[in-house]
Amino acid sequence: MPSSTIQSPPHHHHLQTLLSSARPFLRGELETVDDKLPALIAVLKSVGAGECWHKHGSFLDHLIDIYRILKIWKSPDAVCLCGLFHSAYSNSYVNLAIFDPSTGRDVVRRHVGDAAERLIHLFCVVPRQQLIHDNLLYRYSESELVQHVIDSENSLEKALINAEKGVFVVEDEEWRRKIQSVLPADGVVMKHIKTGEDVHLSRRVVATFLLMTIADFSDQLFSFQDVLFDNSDGMLKFAGNDWPTGLWPGDGKPGLWMNSISRMGAIYTLIVREEQLYSIEQSQSQSTNSNGNNRDEEIELVIPPILESCTKILSAKDQIEARDLYWEGVCEVSKRGLDGCAEVLERSIVKNPFVGEPHVVLSQIYMSQGRFDEAEKEAEEGLRLLIEWGSPWDKRMSWEGWIAWCRVLVMKAKEKSWPQTSWGILNLGLVR
Template sequence: MASQSSVSPAENPYLYSLLESCRPFLRGEFESIDKDLPTLISVLRSVGAGECWHKHGSFLDHLIDIYKILKIWKAPSSVCLCGLFHSAYSNSYVNLSIFDPSTGRQTVRGHVGEDAERLIHLFCIVPRQQLIHDDLLFKYTDSDLVEHLEFSKASLKNAKEKGVFNGDEEWRRKLRLILPEDGLKVKHIKTGEDVLISRRLVAVFLLMTIADFSDQLFSFQDLLFDNSNGRLEWTGNNSGITLWPGDGKPGLWMNSASRMGAIYSLIVREEEILIEQRKKNGQNGGIVEGRDEEIELVIPPVFDYCTSVLDAEEQKEARELYWEGVCQGFKRGLDFAEEKLLMSIEKNRFVGEPHVVLGQIYLSKGKFEEAEKEAEKGLRLILEWGSPWDKRMSWEGWVAWTRVLLMKAKEKSWPTHSWGILNLGLVR
């Protein structure tokens, strides 16, 4: 029997297209993504980025990963390059100044261009913890965000289809209150000077922070900051008793990231409404100086394209159910693991790994159609994130394993001996 391809363009065009966009990263073909990318990575390596510790690996790995995630999300080139150099001058979170901000800006500008370097510099000098959390996230409850997402969807539809604009709607008034149309003044983290950040740049920094958190956070930080409620408020201090890397569990960062995505969507929608209103008023929707409107605000596919908020408690329950299933399945049997994984997916449908493990269980049981469906769901989610939720294995490892499962499900075969499992690996 001829081996089948793991992903067919005819059967699943979206998944095939997504895999194709990720393939250069999976193969390390950086020059096909951007002809300058290999050189930029060499520059980062030459200044020691590969020697710096960073959460679950090296700083260089993290920088490349953020570039990859933003590229998969189809962010503009300047934003992706900002991701590649995003803490190069240090920032409010980490001490990683691989370029001196007083003398290195010209060097960085020469490598990435003026637009990207400006973003990199601003990203490094804003008080990001205050900006993202205190000034934005903590101003909304989860229910506020869910409600405002619904209202904003209707408002945008009315603006585009009917030419109806109502600036007095509650969701727009609140957004303008915490993030005015002309931007927000924050304090430079080192000099204390006022720095004006446009609304669109705030949105870009939200997008980058979602990518940043998804790549680096796991249970180590939850223990370090006592994130026991799953809302990532950074208020605890267990520095004296938290040992790196801990148990390697997935982190409880997804409620916070989903909230960032919701606020990002609110910003994007009101920006679109403002442009539609300018068109109606005969201004042709032209770019307004000082608002960074030349930067496209793309919507990443995660959290239903940033339209859903994951409940903090359900996030916690889903994580524990997943962990129990994958860690206790060997002792308590596949039926036990299957039950826990199904419950985990019901609580948190935004991550791929529970689907992947469930797919392997179905293969072991000879339930090939069910295995194929779960492997496809898992692969889609893992590719869309561009980073693993379960960081015990790399993103590339999870993608490769899931493709093996998908291929075997289509072939309707699965090894019945341990040597057969070890012999797996070829992916088509």
């Protein structure tokens, strides 16, 4: 077959596209992402963000991480910039006012623009635990969410097909009534966390804050918070108060946050689909929405690639079992041997197929056993998932470190070679 007719498989193209989106962050070429980004980071450094403690490191690191995650998810610029400055006035969760909210809003606005600063300010003054958990997350059972995600996909598909035929009738269904009841088209009113004044949030702003909370939690949560809040059931209810034994940084295990995050993702998907159907309805409506100017319809709602485009829910039970199997696989190789560790990692992946690190460790085991084709497959899957999340699940190593190690594994698997000495392992590093 002539070389010109050889085509790479679709997953290879997808992986290369993902890697291209991540490469500016891996190389520190931030000006290619946004020519203002280096200057914005310099501003954050100048006000001490790099000196502030924040869960998994410094506040500056966290802010840059959230920007990276949102950018990889193709969020609008204003949303990404909100991520970069998202707690800069402090908020209902943290005391990190690197800009005084009473005097610093003009300063921040000059740097990021009106739209982003408005989101930053709103994010910092609303009671986010009440907004995200009490008003949304805790209003749905898990089984209800699973069914509503399925129903909403069917509803949207039918509506789009009908719209192509010129029929703009959208059915009134249970899933729509539920999401409209918890988050009406005209948005919600919350109380300012300091003044008690009413703060109106449009449905798209609430959805944006839900998306940012997914990014925020995924970047910073690990076993340290599980101990603090007694999250042994994996439901992330923040019900415990074990502050004396919550010794930072703890044992470094991956945290039990994915059940909660996956439920947030499902609700976000319902909101996005309801917004699409609402737009179809409004496009044929002769009446003007009296609150149209308050709906923030210019804010684009993007679906992150994680959790199969935020359509899958990982049960609390499965996330616990998967995490514990993973921990056995990475920590007990001297006890279990390579075959035993491979077996528990394979079981971990079945329980939780949505994170990359189990694939990566399994790939290294396969490399050591000379199973190069299997190793390549696992390394590429791990690489895909790690880039899609934009942050590591196993936070003992940085996201950049995991990505680099994945690429080493992919390269060596393609070469069908792996070091047979300890010095050979230490010599690894170059990726192409």
